Amino acid sequence: MTGMIQNRTSFLENIAEKLGRNPITKGVHRPSYKHTPQYEVLKTATRDELVSVLASQCSNIHVQLMETTADHLAEQVKAAVRSYGGGPVSVWKDERYAEYGLTDLVEKEWPHEQTLVHVWNDDLGEENIRLSEKANVSIVFSDITLAESGTVVLFTGKNKGRSMTLLPKHFIALIPQSTLVPRMTQAAQIIREKIKKGEAIPSCIQFITGPSNSADIELSTVYGVHGPVKATYVVISDR
Template identity: 50%
Template structure:
């Protein structure tokens, strides 16, 4: 049940009084004279941002593929076979079909090849996590994509379990080309605008920059220690 806020104003007034200052009820955003964060890749075209994303994505041990909508299913199919087949786990998201034309692949072609495809179902509760835990490949979608670092931004939700990105051995992330922005600066602006418009944003937003890496033990680099051992980015032309 949602909580009820009581005596909030009196509580905040007491804190302000103890600090020896007047309580502020609104905050004016500062206007900075210099904004160097805005200048990085300023004016870069969508094709230039794509080139940067490919460069930095491959630099963090990811494989990056580019396709139009008509050929996206073939590349996804090829990657699934290259990565060892199923089980495959996906979100419950209409964009797989509408934006990437993957409906036939998931519902007909892969099952005919005896490759199991499990779609996240919030009604099943913890069974979803078990399916993700035993999956070979998880397939998700990037909401915002950072060219500067090869980062995909993934929104979790009722039908978009966050474990799909982390529990399977391999991860495929579908990247609409239109989501590629220069860097974190633009991602933060997009999220801020959503909040200002009253949109409900997910409680869990993951910035994923390639497979996790650790060299804590004997200074030996281990890739994928906290998630998939390999990430594939498939950029789909949608501009």
């Protein structure tokens, strides 16, 4: 469903009034800047080079990075979950789990091993939040990945609750190599193009850079303050 803009005219008229002028309703054009250095950073980098940049940044933000192929993804995910002490595990209701061969792991193997698995279900309402809070590990797919900062961009929604990346103790982001872009500049471009094409954009887009951390006290960075205490990124080669 496409979002609706409400009260735009009255909102803009109020701003114009505060600025002491009449509203500008036509002749407005996007500025063209002479210098655009933000587009030059890693402009010619290949996907393999972006993976190297991401790997270097992960060491700075306390993220464990794993690389694999779709054929071996389930094994790597199991290893990552084991390294965090096992379940309970929370996952989104997302077709990409099937696309990358994780359905048997989520629906059969883990339940057979008596590992609790919570699949986000919109029908459960706030029960999803309670179950996410009890989870030891959450596993989600990144929609866009910023190599420069080590940031995963997540389009949350009806079957992809944001609580799953905030409440579990540990966080695993599955990163198809095709989602890698140099930096925030390209992520903004991708989102803008989706809007121009009339695609529905979620009201909440998460930008997550590693485990939770804070430097509010004496400018000393502490990790695991208000969310996942550890994070793993799994880069999936999909060339």
